[in-house]
Amino acid sequence: MDEIYRLADRCSVLRDGAYVGTLDKAELSAQKLVSMMVGRDLSTxxxxxxxxxxxxxxxxxRVEGMSDGRLVRDCSFDVHEGEVLGLSGLVGSGRTELARLIYGADPATAGTVTLNGREVTPRSPREALRHGIVYLTEDRKALGLFLDMTIAQNISTCVHERDAHRGGFLNFRAQAERAARAIRELGIKTPSARLNTGALSGGNQQKVLLARLLEAQPAVVILDEPTRGVDVGAKSEIxxxxxxxxxxxxxxxxISSELPEIIGVADRVLVMxxxxxxxxxxxxxxxxxxxEEIMTLSTGAAA
Structure with a gap:
C-alpha cells in the first residue's frame, strides 16, 4: 500500500473479480482506497x-508464571469469555514464544495453563487441541498448511477421527460437507474444495487454516499475526x-505487529x-x- 501512494500515477481497484473504479494520484487516500477495496467506509x-x-x-x-528458560520469563494473564485480548510488543519481545509455550509447541521450564478452572498445561499441540486450545501460526505456508493437499483435506486435518468408520476408513462425504460449509461461512473464494490449497491467494489460504482450527470446536483461539500477507478485503473479513x-x-x-489493528480489534492489550x-x-x-501508550511500554521509554 505504501508503494502505491509513493509510486502510482493512477490506481485501479478490483473487488471480487469486478472493476470498481480508478483514482488519480491527487485523489489517492487511505480512506477512499480502502473503502473501494472492502466496499464500506474505513471507519467501519x-x-x-x-x-x-x-x-x-x-x-x-489463565496462564501463570510461564517461562522457557531462554526468553520468556514469568508471564501471567487471564482471558475472559467473549474477550479479544491483544498481545503486542516489538519483534523479538517474546510474543510468539509465549504463544507456543501455551500451546505446548515448545517446552516450558515453569508455569501452568488453566482452562475453565482446570489445570491442563499442554505438553504438545496434540494435548492442547484435545483440551480445546488452538493456535494459528504466523507462518501459514511453512508451519500451518499442507499446500499440496486439497482445501477439503486441509480443513479436516484436525478432525479425522470424526470421519473414521468401518475400521478406520474415512468418510469422504462428511469431509466434503465440512469443506462446503467452511467455504460458504468464511467466504473462501475457490471454484472447488478439491483445489490444492497452494493455488489460493494468501487471504483464502488463511481462511482455510482458520476453518481447520474452528472445526476443532475450541474454547481458546490464539491467532499469531492473523492478517499477515493478506489483502485488505481479506483482512476485513478476518x-x-x-x-x-x-x-x-x-x-x-x-498477536499483531500492526498497532491500528490491535487497537481496533482487541478489548485490552498486553504489551511484552x-x-x-x-x-x-x-x-x-x-x-x-x-x-503512544503501547509504544511506551514496548520500548521501555517510561522506565
Whole structure:
C-alpha cells in the first residue's frame, strides 16, 4: 500500500473479480482506497460488535508464571469469555514464544495453563487441541498448511477421527460437507474444495487454516499475526470473524505487529518487552487506546 501512494500515477481497484473504479494520484487516500477495496467506509473497517471486556466475566484461560528458560520469563494473564485480548510488543519481545509455550509447541521450564478452572498445561499441540486450545501460526505456508493437499483435506486435518468408520476408513462425504460449509461461512473464494490449497491467494489460504482450527470446536483461539500477507478485503473479513467468535463466547488471543489493528480489534492489550509482560493498556470510557501508550511500554521509554 505504501508503494502505491509513493509510486502510482493512477490506481485501479478490483473487488471480487469486478472493476470498481480508478483514482488519480491527487485523489489517492487511505480512506477512499480502502473503502473501494472492502466496499464500506474505513471507519467501519475494524468490526467490534461484541460486548466489551468485563473483568467480572468467566475466566476461560489463565496462564501463570510461564517461562522457557531462554526468553520468556514469568508471564501471567487471564482471558475472559467473549474477550479479544491483544498481545503486542516489538519483534523479538517474546510474543510468539509465549504463544507456543501455551500451546505446548515448545517446552516450558515453569508455569501452568488453566482452562475453565482446570489445570491442563499442554505438553504438545496434540494435548492442547484435545483440551480445546488452538493456535494459528504466523507462518501459514511453512508451519500451518499442507499446500499440496486439497482445501477439503486441509480443513479436516484436525478432525479425522470424526470421519473414521468401518475400521478406520474415512468418510469422504462428511469431509466434503465440512469443506462446503467452511467455504460458504468464511467466504473462501475457490471454484472447488478439491483445489490444492497452494493455488489460493494468501487471504483464502488463511481462511482455510482458520476453518481447520474452528472445526476443532475450541474454547481458546490464539491467532499469531492473523492478517499477515493478506489483502485488505481479506483482512476485513478476518476481523469480522474474530468479532463473531467473541460474540459466541470464545476467548481469543491475538498477536499483531500492526498497532491500528490491535487497537481496533482487541478489548485490552498486553504489551511484552524482553520476554516479560511490561504492562496492560485498555481503553477508558469514551477514549480509545492510544498507540503512544503501547509504544511506551514496548520500548521501555517510561522506565
Amino acid at each position: 473497517f475494524y468490526t467490534k460488535d461484541h460486548v466489551a471486556h468485563d473483568d467480572a466475566r468467566h475466566v476461560v484461560l 476481523y469480522r470473524l474474530i468479532d463473531r467468535l467473541a460474540r459466541e463466547g470464545m476467548a481469543v488471543v491475538m 518487552r524482553d520476554g516479560e509482560i511490561a504492562g496492560e493498556v485498555r481503553a477508558a470510557p469514551g477514549k480509545p487506546v492510544k498507540q
